[in-house]
Amino acid sequence: MxxxxxxxxxxxxxxxxxxxxxxxxxxxxxxxxxxxxxxxxxxxxxxxxxxxxxxxxxxxxxxxxxxxxxxxxxxxxxxxxxxxxxxxxxxxxxxxxxxxxxxxxxxxxxQQVTVDGTPDVVVKEDTLQFRADQYKLKDNALAEDLLKKLPGVEVDRDGGVTAQGKQITRVRVNGKDFFGGDVKTATQNLPADILQNVQIIDDYGDQANITGIKDGEPEKILNFTIRPDRNKGYLTRGTVGFGDKDRYQASVFGAKFNNNQQISVLANFNNTNANIFNLTQQGGGRRGPRGGAMGFNSSGLTDVKSFGINYRDEWSKKVTAYGSYSIFGRNNTLESSSLQQNLASEKNGYTTIDDGKETDSKSKNLNHRFDFNIEYKIDSLNYLKVTPRVTFSTTDKTEDGKFSILNNGDLSSDGKYLDLNDSKNPNLGADILYNHRFARTTRNLSLSAYMNTSSSNSNQDYLNRSIKYGNDPITAAQNLYQKQLIENDNTSNNININTSYIEPLSKTKSLEFNYEYGYNKINNDRNVLESKIETDAPAFNADLSNDYKYSFITNRVGLNYRVKQDKISYTLGMGVQPSVLKGESAGKNLYTRNTAFNIYPSARFQYKFSRSKEFNINYNGRSNLPSYNQIQPVVDRSNIQYPVVGNPNLDAEFTNNVNIRFNNSNITSGNTFFTNFNANFTRDKIVSSVKSVKDPNSDAIQERSYANANGYYSLNGFYAYNRQLKEKKYVFGLRGMANYNNNISFLNDEKNIGKNLVLSQRVQIQIQPKDWLEVVPSVSYTYNRNNFTLDSRSNSEVHTWSTAFDSKVYFTKTFLWGAQADKNFNKGYNSVNANPFIINTYIEKQFFKGNTGALRLTAFDLLDESTAISRTVNESYILDSQSNKLSRYFMLTFTMRINKFAGSTNTNFNSGDRERYRPSGSGHQGMGRF
Missing domain, CATH: 2.60.40.10 (Immunoglobulins)
Known part of the structure; x- marks a missing residue:
């Protein structure tokens, strides 16, 4: 038992x-x-x-x-x-x-089920895709509010967007440029609740999207995909506001969606420094120089008037058209002070020169931009895209300043200057892309062409009155006078033709043959009238005038072996690129011809661990053309103390670039880790060559020219880590960056190496424990060190601690309070002593069904400490500057939103809708072979 x-x-x-x-x-x-x-x-x-x-x-x-x-x-x-x-x-x-x-x-x-099981972040080739409905947002949030929550993405106070440490240069909607790709126009006007996905893309151009052949350095762009249930209907948003100090703003945005048809209109008028159109690079399929760029900062006081219209439609089953027109006017008044510390050699008793300057300037800009795209799917094997583009800009600027120059700490000269400048810049260009896919094979032939003609006509009236002091008290001071009338006519014509042929060797292997022809011709006609005696009228000066023409021609031939498998893809290739740089100045009997023959490998490796983990290595090489200011053989004495002389014997630069990237998103925990490393090595780098002027009869202090030099390289790395806790109620983010530049210059014919190290680290916490509370504090530290081999006295270290605080509190469902606070602690600037504490706050009451109306009272810069400070370091000087910004004011605004989709008049999409809706699929729309 x-x-x-x-x-x-x-x-x-x-x-x-x-x-x-x-x-x-x-x-x-x-x-x-x-x-x-x-x-x-x-x-x-x-x-x-x-x-x-x-x-x-x-x-x-x-x-x-x-x-x-x-x-x-x-x-x-x-x-x-x-x-x-x-x-x-x-x-x-x-x-x-x-x-x-x-x-x-x-x-x-x-085709039918929901995507509840898909990860928040998907990694696919050169794209990071974020599900918009996985981030908690309140009613009436904009695309910009969504971007602020994405790991590795940062939106600054002026609306600029960076992703993985690189600037976002273009925005698309459903794969098509939106208002020419303008970043702020999209992020600050599109409602977040209509978005299905946000994609961060390394874009290599239209030809790469179709053929899969990626070459050169990509643009970092955003693509917003629209929710299917928000792709038919319309949305409107209008704001009017008035404040003290005569501040005002008025804006309206309207968009109509009818599946493949979309029409958007935007108008904005304000004097609150809100630059709506802020394009850094024009649209188009090829990455190259673009005219008419409209990038401005927020310094000074600015009046803005802008209007734009964006259009997209399918004219037939085979033809899709999209494009935009915008007009942008800007009046800016700026007050600034700066201290420029010119580098010098410690050998042979060379002296240090410090240049202090105070400037008042007024500028008026008017910019027109039109771009259009026609995509023609001829049949299943042939595709054609044509993109014409026109920009036209005018600028009128008046700059009134005074300066004082110290030589070894003693006053060398001081004076005043007045600079009047007006210019016109028309630009006309077009991209053409044709692709043919051979039947029943992966054999492919692609041909692209980029053509552009631009001109710049400027007239400058420059007056400089100064006093040059002697080396001792006995030597009499000299009164110096210079008046110049300068007319510059510059025209540039560019043609680039690229063809690529892919021959399949097997299902996973292929050979790619490519050829690229580049032609760039610039004509510069410069006429200068000058007077050095106040009673004399300006007379033609042949030494300062010039008619100079130069051209740059390249031919590149390459062969690449490509392997594309499920997890591993790689490309190995070799290219040769001969180039010819020719210059001619008939009036000065000067002719130059420089040739180069570059051989460089091309390589690309990609390993996919899973849909959310990927590793990439990419290498490319390219030639860079010197500008006409660097190469034309004429003295530019528009700044009497710092004349500039071009060097017609310059060679083109050749740059080798290596990029390493790793992206990882953990679906189980929701944690993300992104990192990127980039190395840039340039042969025949075009650098400054500065010489001190010892002639006592000369007005000049330093003369700048240009030379080719080897030894330049730059290294930079970036990482971002986000950890989610308690279903994203708490999101902990780390972000860091390290940049090192080995700059080269010449000081009095001696080689000077400038070693610049920048380290930055940021910690941020997104706190949203309840629907009615959102708090985002952050702390960042930046270290900037500069050491020079010839002038150790100019070595410097700048430390900047920055704290930021953003919050929103909903006292009721329709009443909220928000605040922003930024405090900087700067140490190490030579002349700038500003540690501003900026506080902006507002209270808002929402009205009507769906909270479609909102009345907001905002206080900007409560402590009245707003100022802009910066440090610029290049091969020959360190420049610390400080300028005015829009300071404390109060504004009352009223905003109204009326949206209607799929026959239902819902003015807003609430958080409950976000939880119930799940988009059907998550593909990359309209991006060729993605």
């Missing part, structure tokens, strides 16, 4: 031990070998029911299985359900591996 009793006790003990220690594990993959992330696993046995979710590598483990016989059911987005029974009664092990389970695709499911 005792034996039976002990046997029963032992059996129960063993059974209980088995139930507590058994483990079942497996790996899920699709038919192509990719791991399946976020799949739901259900284990059912006679004794229990357990569940799990696959991790970023497609693995799952279920512990505490109480029976050796069980069934497994797997459900995953886009795949057919998997069910199978297992029996391990005959085994003695307590760890059961089911091996690799292959899931079959379900096409119907992909």
């Amino acid at each position: 005792n034996k039976i009793f002990y046997s029963l006790i032992l059996a129960l003990f063993v059974g209980q031990a088995f139930a507590q220690t058994n483990e079942v594990s497996a790996t899920l993959k699709d038919s192509t070998g990719y791991t399946v992330i976020g799949a739901a696993i259900k284990l059912v046995s006679p004794k229990d029911t357990l569940s799990a979710v696959t991790d970023i590598d497609g693995n799952f483990t279920i512990k505490n299985v109480k029976n050796k016989s069980f069934s497994i059911t797997v459900t995953a987005l886009g795949f057919k359900n998997f069910s199978k029974a297992f029996n391990f009664e005959s085994t003695t092990s307590n760890k059961f591996s089911l091996g690799t389970i292959i899931l079959k695709n379900d096409v119907t499911l992909l």
